[in-house]
Amino acid sequence: MMNRSFLTLVLMALLFGSNVNAQELSRSTANRVHQAYELQNQGDDAKAIEVLESVDSSRAFDTSYVQRMLGILYWQEEQSENAEKALSHSVELKGLPAEQHIETQRMLADIQLSNGKMSQALNNYHQVIAQNKTQKYLGPETIQQIWLRVGQANYQMENWPSVLTASKSYYSAGGKTTTSVLNLRLGAELSLKQWNNALKTTLALRGLEPEAERWWTQTLNLYLRVGNHQQALSTLKQYERAGFELTKDQYRMMAQLYSKQGVPEKSAQILHDLNKGNETKAKDLAIEAQYWQQAREWEESLNAWARASSKDSDYRWSYIQLLMQNKQYKTAISQLSKVKESSRRELTNVEAYYRLGDREQALKHAQKANQIKSDRVALNWIRYLNQPQ
Numbered sequence: 001m002m003n004r005s006f007l008t009l010v011l012m013a014l015l016f017g018s019n020v021n022a023q024e025l026s027r028s029t030a031n032r033v034h035q036a037y038e039l040q041n042q043g044d045d046a047k048a049i050e051v052l053e054s055v056d057s058s059r060a061f062d063t064s065y066v067q068r069m070l071g072i073l074y075w076q077e078e079q080s081e082n083a084e085k086a087l088s089h090s091v092e093l094k095g096l097p098a099e100q101h102i103e104t105q106r107m108l109a110d111i112q113l114s115n116g117k118m119s120q121a122l123n124n125y126h127q128v129i130a131q132n133k134t135q136k137y138l139g140p141e142t143i144q145q146i147w148l149r150v151g152q153a154n155y156q157m158e159n160w161p162s163v164l165t166a167s168k169s170y171y172s173a174g175g176k177t178t179t180s181v182l183n184l185r186l187g188a189e190l191s192l193k194q195w196n197n198a199l200k201t202t203l204a205l206r207g208l209e210p211e212a213e214r215w216w217t218q219t220l221n222l223y224l225r226v227g228n229h230q231q232a233l234s235t236l237k238q239y240e241r242a243g244f245e246l247t248k249d250q251y252r253m254m255a256q257l258y259s260k261q262g263v264p265e266k267s268a269q270i271l272h273d274l275n276k277g278n279e280t281k282a283k284d285l286a287i288e289a290q291y292w293q294q295a296r297e298w299e300e301s302l303n304a305w306a307r308a309s310s311k312d313s314d315y316r317w318s319y320i321q322l323l324m325q326n327k328q329y330k331t332a333i334s335q336l337s338k339v340k341e342s343s344r345r346e347l348t349n350v351e352a353y354y355r356l357g358d359r360e361q362a363l364k365h366a367q368k369a370n371q372i373k374s375d376r377v378a379l380n381w382i383r384y385l386n387q388p389q
Contacts (some may be wrong), residue, residue: 016140022326029055029062036069043199049073051098063125068096068104076112084111091124099137102128106138106146118153125150144175163188179208195225213244216328220253233257235350252284264294264334275307289318298326313338320348350381359385 006281013279039048052073055066071087074080087108090096096104110123132138138146149151151166167185175181182205191196199222214241223232236254240246246254251274252325268291274280275288281344289304304321316339323332329352336352339345346369353362366381 024061025065026057026059026062026098029057029059029066032035033066033069036073040073040387045073047078060093061094064093064095064101064104067093068100068107071107071111078109080115084115084117085106087111098135102131102137104132106142109146110149113149113153116156120151122153123178125153140174143173144170146177147173148181148184151181155184160191164192171236173289177204177208179205182208196224199226199357200235210242216242216244229257229260233261251288255287259291259294262290265297267291268295268297268300272304273303280307280311281323282308282315284313286318289315289322293322298322302326302328309335324348324366325356326354329353341372343369343378346372347377354385359372359389 005185015036017382030355032051036051037049039051052066052070055062057063057066067086067090070088070214071083071085074086076081083359088103089103091108094101105124107129109128112121112124114116126331129137129139129143129146129337132143145285147170151163151170154160154162154166163184165183167188170181182201186198186201186205187241188199189195199219202215202222204220206212206219216235220232220239221233223229223235230369233254236246236250245333251270255270258264258266268288271284271291275284285308289301289308292298292301292304294342302319302322305322309319318333320332320335321340323329333352336345336349344355346365349365350362350369353359363382363385366378366385370378370382
C-alpha cells in the first residue's frame with residue numbers, strides 16, 4: 001500500500017500547482033480560494049477548510065476546483081473519508097480542464113486505494129489510463145506508478161491474472177524491475193501455480209536482495225517443486241557458502257539430494273555429522289545406515305544400524321541382515337536372541353551356526369523352525385544337516 005507521507009507530498013504539490021488557474025474562478029470564489037491559500041501557508045488548515053466549505057457557487061469549474069482543494073486539505077488533516085468524498089464530487093462534476101480532471105481522478109484513486117476501496121480505485125485508475133492515451137497529460141513515470149497501484153489493488157482482491165496483466169503494462173510503460181513489482185508477480189504466479197514463472201521471478205528477487213534468506217529458501221522450494229534436484233542441491237550449497245546457517249532439516253534435504261545425484265557417501269556423511277548426539281532419532285540413524293549401505297561402506301552402515309536398533313527394535317532385522325551379509329555371524333546370533341521367536345529367526349540362526357561350522361546347533365534351530373512352521377526350507381535344512389559328513 002502507498003506510504004501516506006508520499007501521497008501527502010503529491011497532493012500538496014498539486015494543491016500549489018492549481019493556483020495558476022485562479023483567474024478562471026469567479027471573483028467571489030477566487031477571493032475565498034486566495035484566503036484559503038493564505039491560511040494554509042500559515043499552517044492553519046482547519047481554518048482554510050472552513051473558508052472553502054462556505055463557498056457556494058453554481059459554476060461547475062468553481063465547485064470542482066474548490067472540492068479538489070478541499071479534498072487535498074482534508075487528506076492533510078487525515079480526514080480520509082471527507083477527502084474521498086470531496087474529490088469524488090470534483091470528478092463527477094467534470095468542471096475542470098482535462099489535465100486537471102485527470103490529475104484529480106488519479107488523486108481520488110490513490111486515496112481510495114489507501115482507504116482500502118479497491119474496486120472504486122481500480123475503476124478510476126482505468127478511466128485515467130484510458131483518458132491519457134490520447135492527450136498524454138501524464139508522464140511515463142506517473143503511468144508506471146498507476147499500473148503498479150492497479151497491480152496492488154488486484155493483489156488485495158486476489159485477482160491474480162489481473163495482477164500479472166498490470167505488471168506487464170507497467171513494463172510496457174517503461175517501468176524498471178523493482179522488488180515491489182516482482183513481489184506482486186510472485187504472489188500471483190504462486191497462487192496460479194505457475195511454478196516455472198515463479199522460479200524466474202524468485203531468482204530475480206534473489207538477485208536484487210541476495211541477503212534476504214526468504215528468496216534463497218523460495219528458490220530451493222521451487223526447484224524441488226519443478227523436480228530440478230540438481231539445481232536444488234546447487235542452491236543449498238550456494239546458500240551455505242553465502243553465509244547462511246542451514247537447519248537440520250535443510251541438511252537432511254541436502255543428503256537426499258546428494259543421494260538422488262548418485263553420491264550416497266556424501267549423503268551418509270552429512271547425516272552422520274547430524275546424528276552424533278544421543279538424542280538422535282532411530283529413523284534418522286536408519287536413513288544414515290541405508291546411505292552408508294548404498295555407498296558400500298559396510299562398517300559405517302553396521303554402526304548406524306546398531307544404534308538405530310538399540311533405539312527401536314523395528315530396525316533390528318535390517319541390522320541382522322547386514323551382519324549376515326558381512327559374515328559377522330556371532331554378532332548376528334547375539335542380535336537374533338533379542339528378536340521375537342519365529343520361523344524366520346530360527347532359519348537365520350541355522351545359517352549363522354552353519355557358517356560358523358556348528359552343525360549341531362544349526363540342526364537344532366532347523367528342527368525348531370520346522371515345529372513353528374513346517375515348510376520346504378526348514379525340511380531341506382534338516383535333511384542336509386542329518387547327512388553324514
